[in-house]
Amino acid sequence: MYRGILLWLVLIIQTSRILAVEKHTISGYVKDGANGEALIGATISIAELSLGTVTNEYGFYSLSVTPGKYQVQFSFIGYTPVVKELILNEDRTFNIELKSDDIQLNDVVVTAQKKDQNVKSVQMSVEKVPLPMVRKLPHFLGEVDIIKTLQMLPGVSTVGDGSSGFNVRGGGTDQNLILLDEAPVYNSSHLFGFFSVFNGDAVKDFQLYKGGIPAQYGGRLSSVLDVRQKEGNSKRFSGSGGIGLVSSRLTLEGPIKKDKTSFMLSGRRSYADVLLRINPKMRDNIVYFYDLNAKINHKFNDNNRLYISGYFGNDVFKFGKQFDSHWGNKTATVRWNHLFSKKLFSNFTGIYSNFDYSISVPEGTMGFEWKSSIQNYNLKADFSYFPNPDVKMKFGFGSIYYQFNPGKLTPVKNSVLKSSKLEKENALESAAYFNMEQNLGPNLSVQYGLRASNFTSLGEKTVYSYEANKPKEKESSIGSKKYNRNEVIKNYFGLEPRVAIKYSLSDVSSLKASYNRTRQYIHRISNTTAPTPLDIWVPAGKHIKPAKVDQFALGYFRNFGNNTWETSIELFHKNFHDLVEYKYGAQLLLNSSLETELLTAKGRAYGMELSIRKKEGRLTGWVAYTLSRSEKKVPGLMNASSGETYPSTQINNGKYFPADYDKTHDLKIVANYELSKRWSFATNFILMSGRPITYPYGKYELQGNTYAHYINRNQHRLPTYHRLDISFTYQCKKKKKDQRWQASWNFGITNLYSRHNAYSVYFKESDNNWNGYNKGNKMEAWQFSIIGRPVPTITYNFKF
Amino acid sequence: MNKNYIYIVLLCLPWFYACEKQITVDVPTSSPKLVVDGWFSAEPGENGQERTHMVRLTTSLPYFSSDKFPVVDKAIVELKDDKGNTYNLKFDIPMEWDANQNKEVPNPQKGRYILKKNLEIGISYKLCIALEDETKYESEPQMVIPYNQTPRIFSEYKEADDVSYDDDGYYIGFEPKFERDKDYYFLWQLYRQDQTGDEDLTYSYAYSGYLFGSNAYTSVDESQTYFDEATNLGESYFIKQYVVSKEIYDYMRLAEEQRDNEGTQFSPPPAPLRSNIKRIGGSNLDDDALGLFVVSSVQKTEIITIKESN
Structure with missing residues (x-):
């Protein structure tokens, strides 16, 4: 208990110390140059300072650093990086549009995240599969299906074919907060569970939190599908x-x-x-x-x-x-x-x-x-x-x-x-x-x-x-x-x-x-x-x-x-x-x-x-x-x-x-x-x-x-x-x-x-079992x- | 929600199909348990005689066993009422006509304990059983619940469809009448009445399984309900309404649901049926007997004969 309080105090003091130093901010949005879609999780890095950040759900980023001359790199996997040189002596705004590179044509990438995001990020127990990969996977009757793709990930399962919903780390299907543009979806399936309600062509991005769920999410026990x-x-x-x-x-x-x-x-x-x-x-x-x-x-x-x-x-x-x-x-x-x-x-x-x-x-x-x-x-x-x-x-x-x-x-x-x-x-x-x-x-x-x-x-x-x-x-x-x-x-x-x-x-x-x-x-x-x-x-x-x-x-x-x-x-x-x-x-x-x-x-x-x-x-x-x-x-x-x-x-x-x-x-x-x-x-x-x-x-x-x-x-x-x-x-x-x-x-x-x-x-009883007391008495097991x-x-x- | 829905969905997606097959699985086996099938009613006996009540005692079998259910024939079975009276039931083996021998012969498989007695409305009874190995069981007291309303019986011609009626024919329906003073629990069973040849004697037998109802649950009470067996012109039927305790109702309803349960993912999980026959000195619920001791009042509808105008 006391150790916990001590840790909090250290963190608050540390934060205050950092806030006290004079800094300037570069901020803006990172987008796909081809269609203007915001890129979620694009990386903004300054090599000289070994610093970086990533864009949020709307493609926005903000990075505050001490004044100086820097090369700022904007990158997103599958896109050609953009490098901006700047002398930072005031707050600056850079709205960047990245162009997709040749890699995307021939190679499918399994993650849309920064290359080493899985190691560097403090977030754990999160799953993300880029839509290009999802589209290429085999799907039941050819319907591109986010939910079925999720069921192929560790810790995510279903009770059987054609079943609605999914189970995350031993939780029930009603314990998943399923959000579509932040609106909760109460039933994520069509046809009793054969297909999901998410049309793969309309979806830009999805992310599943199985654990370590950030505090902005609440209301369900086991997961958040955003x-x-x-x-x-x-x-x-x-x-x-x-x-x-x-x-x-x-x-x-x-x-x-x-x-x-x-x-x-x-x-x-x-x-x-x-x-x-x-x-x-x-x-x-x-x-x-x-x-x-x-x-x-x-x-x-x-x-x-x-x-x-x-x-x-x-x-x-x-x-x-x-x-x-x-x-x-x-x-x-x-x-x-x-x-x-x-x-x-x-x-x-x-x-x-x-x-x-x-x-x-x-x-x-x-x-x-x-x-x-x-x-x-x-x-x-x-x-x-x-x-x-x-x-x-x-x-x-x-x-x-x-x-x-x-x-x-x-x-x-x-x-x-x-x-x-x-x-x-x-x-x-x-x-x-x-x-x-x-x-x-x-x-x-x-x-x-x-x-x-x-x-x-x-x-x-x-x-x-x-x-x-x-x-x-x-x-x-x-x-x-x-x-x-x-x-x-x-x-x-x-x-x-x-x-x-x-x-x-x-x-x-x-x-x-x-x-x-x-x-x-x-x-x-x-x-x-x-x-x-x-x-x-x-x-x-x-x-x-x-x-x-x-x-x-x-x-x-x-x-x-x-x-x-x-x-x-x-x-x-x-x-x-x-x-x-x-x-x-x-x-x-x-x-x-x-x-x-x-x-x-x-x-x-x-x-x-x-x-x-x-x-x-x-x-x-x-x-x-x-x-x-x-x-x-x-x-x-x-x-x-x-x-x-x-x-x-x-x-x-x-x-x-x-x-x-x-x-x-x-x-x-x-x-x-x-x-x-x-x-x-x-x-x-x-x-x-x-x-x-x-x-x-x-x-x-x-x-x-x-x-x-x-x-x-x-x-x-x-x-x-x-x-x-x-x-x-x-x-x-x-x-x-x-x-x-x-x-x-x-x-x-x-x-x-x-x-x-x-x-x-x-x-069940055998269908030929009805003949009064104890005449048939034959039981059967059937698999469906x-x-x-x-x-x-x-x-x-x-x-x- | 039942499996038919899934079938229909599959039917509508002709590119693939489900399959169903009989399989062999290893199921667990518990040690044989006493099964009590004791069904007492307050119906008076015929021709001024006392009514004969029967308690059949058997033991359970492994699920896939093809043996006949073993009959327990050396038990002491007693019925006790809440006035302090005790009545002993005697083991009896009924006679059955054997066509090969052209005479009646005893059928031990149908051996049961019998008691001739008319039960009293409003009195509670309990069943006590002592087995040969000195294991003892006792039921929870069951009261003969007084009830004064009888359902209205009718018949109606129905064409076969894919949901309710398997065949064209006359279906027997009834309208229950609920008393409102408290919750009542009902089982309804359809009986067919036949005549035997020259002697002009009538006899009746159960023509359906049980239907279940209660004024405690349903919001569609007193609605018309049909038995699902088609009947024919000229046949005569009546309905018996059994008024039972909530425990009996729950047991029978769940038992029938489980018999119909095809175990899909849209089915509730199977549940152990908790008997009202408790083992004296048992350590947990699984030590209790299987089966039921039922006491009911009975209301009988009029007999109707199926006519075209019905």
């Missing part, structure tokens, strides 16, 4: 797109006023429904999804920029006249970048996000329509302060107002059903943070921050009370209280410290450690292994606590071959508190007192991630291996009088059991090889433990029916999962040198050797596989 949309070409009108087996897409972008105002508009639609119409028997069935991404930005002057962006996506799933369902996300973000000074960058943001779904049986006596949604409105201000090259400070504050609409059932005409509605809930989540990144010497850097978050659950809602020290059940309810709209039901406040430290062992190796606490105030209610689009989100309140996690990570990073090879080993340990778990047989649908079906769980996850990456050359790619364990424990509620635990409040006799997404071994190999100037070959290979599953321990007979006898949860595993995918990309030859139209073909095969990976194993054969794909991509 996806940024393209800003739009500010130099000339251009476009890109593709025609695939499942969907086609088109992106248009260009200047409205050159170098001042630009736009980006991108659309994607699948067309399985069009093909279904060909078949008269299938004509009434409709399955499709679509996305629309749009962005416009305007530069008022060097100090003020405005960005307005939005996303609109929907899935439609109609099964004849019997069933109709659709769901989708809508987001809108307005951002204003303002420079208060050369050293103080600010961003003011207003965000709207919505996820809604509906299910309906459109006709008949049992006809109904069921709707549910979650919306949030977010206002926030973020500041970056660059007092000197050794210190970067971020601070800010913001609030999110949530509206939860858990469900409303409306009967259709002639239906015998009654209308029904669960009460809406509201909540306000506010947070303030600061985050300091500081070099404490040539070898030692630290990042430390604190996030203070407050969550208030608000009416209008009826909240039930229950007898103390008894399970929350209808029978133990002792009354209820009706809260008016926006009346405070429950308030939670918490501090979330974040610390990271890096010690450079040499120019090419470093040791890093980090600790972070994160809190999550909203929970997705889902009692299934994989989330469905029909799950609802609920806020923490009187009976549901916010979840917390403490994560510790330690890593060793070492580059070889002039930073061509990156290797790392990271160890992590997470302790989860107050996770939501479900009673056996929980009734989650249309339940106005959901707390009676929920339990509180502890969790722990720990593991090791090994990574080897080759960043440059004809062969690029990575090998990632994760050895980990993720477990939960539901100890239950003790009966004070008997000393026994109430059975309904306990799972697995109160002992730890593997989480549904626990994967002990997880090996991934990703490689891209440039066969020639026009042809490239890419492959993915995955080998991982099967997910935990509950097998029966026996069977018994009741009323002439045979039932499985289950004891402990998740004590067995599906068979080992492995799969090989390949793809070839052919870059079409330009007919003229200055031809703008560039095209490529991508040919791929998913599941090359036709592995039948188990999506699930289930048990989603991708049961090699799946070929062909996609035509173009840009102009």
Whole structure:
């Protein structure tokens, strides 16, 4: 404790000392010369001082140094560096446009970061794959998919083919904060998880934080996926797109006023429904999804920029006249970048996000329509302060107002059903943070921050009370209280410290450690292994606590071959508190007192991630291996009088059991090889433990029916999962040198050797078993596989 | 959410397909456990006789065993009421017609413990079992819950579709009537009534599995519900409504859900079913017996005969 206080004092004194020296600032933006897109993570370095910095999410940089004559280099991998000579005797502004170099044409780079960023940066547990690499990898049915690419990285996994979301370091899928231009996306999948909502043509950059999460992020326990949309070409009108087996897409972008105002508009639609119409028997069935991404930005002057962006996506799933369902996300973000000074960058943001779904049986006596949604409105201000090259400070504050609409059932005409509605809930989540990144010497850097978050659950809602020290059940309810709209039901406040430290062992190796606490105030209610689009989100309140996690990570990073090879080993340990778990047989649908079906769980996850990456050359790619364990424990509620635990409040006799997404071994190999100037070959290979599953321990007979006898949860595993995918990309030859139209073909095969990976194993009586008492009694095990054969794909991509 | 959705999605993406195959897996095996199948109802016996109640005791088997469930025939089984009375159940092996021998023969596989007694409404009962090895079990008390409402039964012709009805035909439906004074839990079962040849005797048998309902959960209460077996013109049916405790309802509902559960990623995880038969001196819940001791009041609908005008 005292050592911690002492360290803080040293850091503050050190900062004050550094601030006291007279300095001048060079600042500005670094952009892509071809299209004016801001380059995130471009390097600005001064060799004479051995100093440098990198651009932020908007391409802005600021570097304050003592007066003198310097050569300043601006560089970004894949681009020709620019060197400026300057005599620095006053603050200067350099807006730099870098031109892409020949490397980008022939060689794919695995990282868009500064070459040795993985070693030099204090940040650890962060993953980033450049879009050119993502596009060349094999993708299921040719759909370029950021989420599926993430699942090939160490520490990131999924419970199976066609499953929505992803799991990071033993966390649940609802523990990932997925941001699209800073707007939260509540469901990141189309078609129940086969494809992600992110259109690869509309995305500029994405980054996944698995640990050491900076203090500006909060609200989810396990990770942050920060996806940024393209800003739009500010130099000339251009476009890109593709025609695939499942969907086609088109992106248009260009200047409205050159170098001042630009736009980006991108659309994607699948067309399985069009093909279904060909078949008269299938004509009434409709399955499709679509996305629309749009962005416009305007530069008022060097100090003020405005960005307005939005996303609109929907899935439609109609099964004849019997069933109709659709769901989708809508987001809108307005951002204003303002420079208060050369050293103080600010961003003011207003965000709207919505996820809604509906299910309906459109006709008949049992006809109904069921709707549910979650919306949030977010206002926030973020500041970056660059007092000197050794210190970067971020601070800010913001609030999110949530509206939860858990469900409303409306009967259709002639239906015998009654209308029904669960009460809406509201909540306000506010947070303030600061985050300091500081070099404490040539070898030692630290990042430390604190996030203070407050969550208030608000009416209008009826909240039930229950007898103390008894399970929350209808029978133990002792009354209820009706809260008016926006009346405070429950308030939670918490501090979330974040610390990271890096010690450079040499120019090419470093040791890093980090600790972070994160809190999550909203929970997705889902009692299934994989989330469905029909799950609802609920806020923490009187009976549901916010979840917390403490994560510790330690890593060793070492580059070889002039930073061509990156290797790392990271160890992590997470302790989860107050996770939501479900009673056996929980009734989650249309339940106005959901707390009676929920339990509180502890969790722990720990593991090791090994990574080897080759960043440059004809062969690029990575090998990632994760050895980990993720477990939960539901100890239950003790009966004070008997000393026994109430059975309904306990799972697995109160002992730890593997989480549904626990994967002990997880090996991934990703490689891209440039066969020639026009042809490239890419492959993915995955080998991982099967997910935990509950097998029966026996069977018994009741009323002439045979039932499985289950004891402990998740004590067995599906068979080992492995799969090989390949793809070839052919870059079409330009007919003229200055031809703008560039095209490529991508040919791929998913599941090359036709592995039948188990999506699930289930048990049932033989269909020929019904003949009275004990005549058949034959039980069977069945395996269900989603991708049961090699799946070929062909996609035509173009840009102009 | 069930696997059909996935199938439909796959159906709509003709470039690939899922596959399903029967596999061989090693499953764990627990030691044999006592299974209690005791179903008592407050229905009076026929022709003024006392009703015969049966408790069948078996033991569990390894999941893939093809053996018949072993019958426990040397236990002491007692029914106790909350007035202090104890009733002994006697082991009985029923006779069954054997076509090969052309006569009735005993069928030990159907051996069960029987008691002739009419249960009283509002009285609680518990079942006590002592096995030959002196292991003892006792159920939680179960009350015969008084209930005065009977569902309305009807039939309706339905054409086959891909969601609700497998075949064209007449389907039996009913409208439950809920009392509002407290939460009630129901099981409904469809019975078919037949006549036997010249003797003009009628007999009935269960024609469906159980449907489940409660005024505690549903927001679509008193809605029309249909059994999923098609019937034919001229056949006669009625419905029995069993009013049971929440524990019985939860057990039966979960048991049926698990029988239908095809274990996809969109299915809830299988759960151990917690019996209301506790082992005396057991160290944890897994020591308890499997199965149920059920006590219910019963309401019977009128008998309807399927006609074209129904």
